[in-house]
Amino acid sequence: MQFMLLFSRQGKLRLQKWYVPLSDKEKKKITRELVQTVLARKPKMCSFLEWRDLKIVYKRYASLYFCCAIEDQDNELITLEIIHRYVELLDKYFGSVCELDIIFNFEKAYFILDEFLLGGEAQETSKKNVLKAIEQADLLQENQSEDWGGLAAEEVL
């Protein structure tokens, strides 16, 4: 996989992950072009399209589009399920995930993705194992946050 983009129906980029080295300018150009192309497609159309020399696989979940660029020999259907598994992971972690969760906790979305995919390839496909890794990290955080003792816990949102 060369990159993964998450963007809203309004075309706002919510997450970007690049597995090939590209300049910021090139990344912006690709994002602009792809967001436009994908948003222009109608609901019942197929989830794959050819774009430059890559294959684009995308799927919409509620207000968010998940869009992956894969190479010629890569498998489209399994990529579609990569997207789905990632959505399941987010869903499980946040508890029925919505776009706002990803906006306000973007760093978590990145951490979960890194546990699941690395360098553009599936690292761990078991939902349990990925979540276990993330939860362990959270546990480390919880323990450490006690070190901050005395600081008021103010819940935001």
Next chain:
Amino acid sequence: MPAVSKGDGMRGLAVFISDIRNCKSKEAEIKRINKELANIRSKFKGDKALDGYSKKKYVCKLLFIFLLGHDIDFGHMEAVNLLSSNKYTEKQIGYLFISVLVNSNSELIRLINNAIKNDLASRNPTFMCLALHCIANVGSREMAEAFAGEIPRILVAGDTMDSVKQSAALCLLRLYKTSPDLVLMGEWTSRVVHLLNDQHMGVVTAAISLITCLSQKNPDEFKTCVSLAVSRLSRIVSSASTDLQDYTYYFVPAPWLSCKLLRLLQCYPPPEDGAVKGRLVECLETILNKAQEPPKSKKVQHSNAKNAILFEAISLIIHYDSEPNLLVRACNQLGQFLQHRETNLRYLALESMCTLASSEFSHEAVKTHIETVINALKTERDVSVRQRAADLLYAMCDRSNAKQIVAEMLSYLETADYSIREEMVLKVAILAEKYAVDYSWYVDTILNLIRIAGDYVSEEVWYRVIQIVINRDDVQGYAAKTVFEALQAPACHENMVKVGGYILGEFGNLIAGDPRSSPLVQFNLLHSKFHLCSVPTRALLLSAYIKFINLFPETKATIQEVLRCDSQIRNSDVELQQRAVEYLKLSSIASTDVLATVLEEMPPFPERESSILAKLKKKKGPGAVSVSDLDEGKRDGGGELNGAGERGPESSVVSTPSPSADLLGLRSAPPVGSAAQGAGSLLVDVFSEAGPLAPASGVNDDGFLSSEDSAPPLPESDDPPCGPVPFQSFRFVCKNNGVLFENQLLQIGIKSEYRQNLGRMYLFYGNKTSVQFVNFTSTVSCPGDLQSHILCTPTKPVDPLVEGGAQLQQVLNIECLSDFSDAPLLNIRFRYGGALQNLTLKLPLTINKFFQPTEMGSQDFFQRWKQLSLPQQEAQKIFKANHSMDKEVLKAKLLGLGMALLENVDPNPENFVCAGVVQTKAQQVGCLLRLEPNIQAQMYRLTLRSSKDTVSKRLCDLLAEQF
């Protein structure tokens, strides 16, 4: 006032994000961001040391701002500081920032690498994973240099945790992709391959991506993976859906791993071991069988995962292309998908069938689906699916169904999406030509193409129809009649006027007997379009008119009158005016005989690859069409147009596709008389060979027809051998690959590589004709005492026979004994159509090829520079710039030279200095170089110093030609 909620909740960050979301306008957003950036900057610069939490929060805000699309140029140092925090969450944010905002500052990289090194050594698996993720995300060369040695060790160590192994495997893969030269698997190979046997499915899933990539590059070293992959696959395929616990996805056992295993197997030919092969065939059959079973779940995830494996299995079956039974089953399965209600499956089935169509075992089976595919072309609502259908029709086309497919594609063109029209036009043109048995059908098809999609018919297409009509006299009358009829339409495309003008000008006489298409009627018809056409088309029409005067003397007066009128003879366009003047003069002073000779019918065009095909290939990228086209060519034998016998235009794919302007097979002729060549390139394109307007250029009997039927003229003379053709020495000094020589018959390509005082040169001899070369020999010689300086020996003699369109390879082993100035000679001899061809070239072998770059600092450099101050050690030239003086261009050339380019050594930043050691067997010669460009004067001063006078001198001579 930092405040935490639970875990690492960062209140300030959440507030900032809400603020941004509440901004009503882009301006407000930018204002808010600038305020925040100023705040963070002041915090980072402030006197008070920030605590870890604040640092993390601000770094996270910067990251958020960057992800919104704004540039961030600070905060890297604070992020790096976070890396060495012992708090996990701070470290994690630090790594995230570094991964997203990759920075090439070398001091930072050093600090980052240091932090990574510590975490890798920490033996804390969570920290190790973070560090590995960061390497995999950044994947820079510097990281490869620092860690490519360490990571394989982590990957195969017995005590490494599974999760760390997974990260290590993919981290290594990323580094291998960026810097394959730094990742040396050598001793680890077998242990890495055996990860396929690991008990932990996650480890296998991660490792197999690495193994697949390594296998693609080094298939032999990794070939033991085949049997391991087969047994792993077999275990998964035969397992019950619950056996693999969490690795079962919607009742499908390990779909990702299965796909990857099948993908890995596609790096290899079918297993030789009968038992392994049997087991694999069994797996493939099971997968095909499962496709027929009722689904275990109605969820689309279930069917997607199952079908992902099925498609990958079909890819493997197609890759093997040796099991007719499996191929036909695959084809039937795809046939079912063609009518599936899921658009995705229809799309993939069409795509996959395209490759099946080129296998001889399944071509017929694919053809049975023609009606469904045609239907898809007509009814699919999604243009990307229709595109796949068009591709498949093109792939399944052969002589038996060509007429139907071409007709369907033509009718689709009327409504086709603009985005795919040009490609469709090319495909129709190619199919029509390839499968034309009767040429009237071919002519009809192309004229239809012009009628339906005239704007998308490129020059290649209409040039080609003319070329074919001229070469086939049985179709000329029909073509004349058809274009005449097509031109009757009140509105016809300009391309139609071009074809019409050309064909009537050549063959109008064939239909002139019919009073409805008498010469004058033809002329009036053409001329009625004249005023609507562009300049190049008008120029073409004027040439058709002068041809009419020759064909039909009775039209002479009318045409002369047209030429004489002010709008022609005083036309503001110089090309049109020139033609009018010259044609008028030609028609009035030349005798009938001269006129007949000058304006004689075009001679047949020489055979060549259809440039339409070349254009399609270019459009689709190399390889996209060639495979199936070659296969087609083989299957159909000599059915092509142009009487090309066994070698049709498609099958004689040569390495250099003819450029489009060359389509008519014309060598660019010298401009005629004083005709302004630049003004109307069409004059040259279409008529140059025949030179119809060449009254002043001494037309004689063999004039423009002379060379057409004989072999192309050759620049080299026959025996005795001519002197060596100087290789354009300057072309290869700074590069190792390219085309060394090319004429009409032969192309010699070269690739070379050097290490220390050894080298290897690959020579590729390409036969550009369709006729074989016999008695082909190549000899390398080192004249004079050159052989005491350099050894240059072919590994074996070349094959004496070079088939038409084929390419031979020869390898030369090179050893540099001591420094040298002259180059070895390459002598090529062969017979082409009976004539002996003899050619001697200098090999592009120069002393700088044996450079080893030497890095050194400023002090070192000047010290050595002073040491080499004897007059004979220095060679210097001052010369005018012959090429671009652009700094980057110069840098690239100097790097190509093989020396190290030293930065920050010369006090003047405009100057370049380099250092290197020439490696010869006898000795090593250290060299220093200084190049001083003077942009204003467009001059250079080049100075070379080395411990050996001949080396300084030779390098200085070689290099002076480079800049």
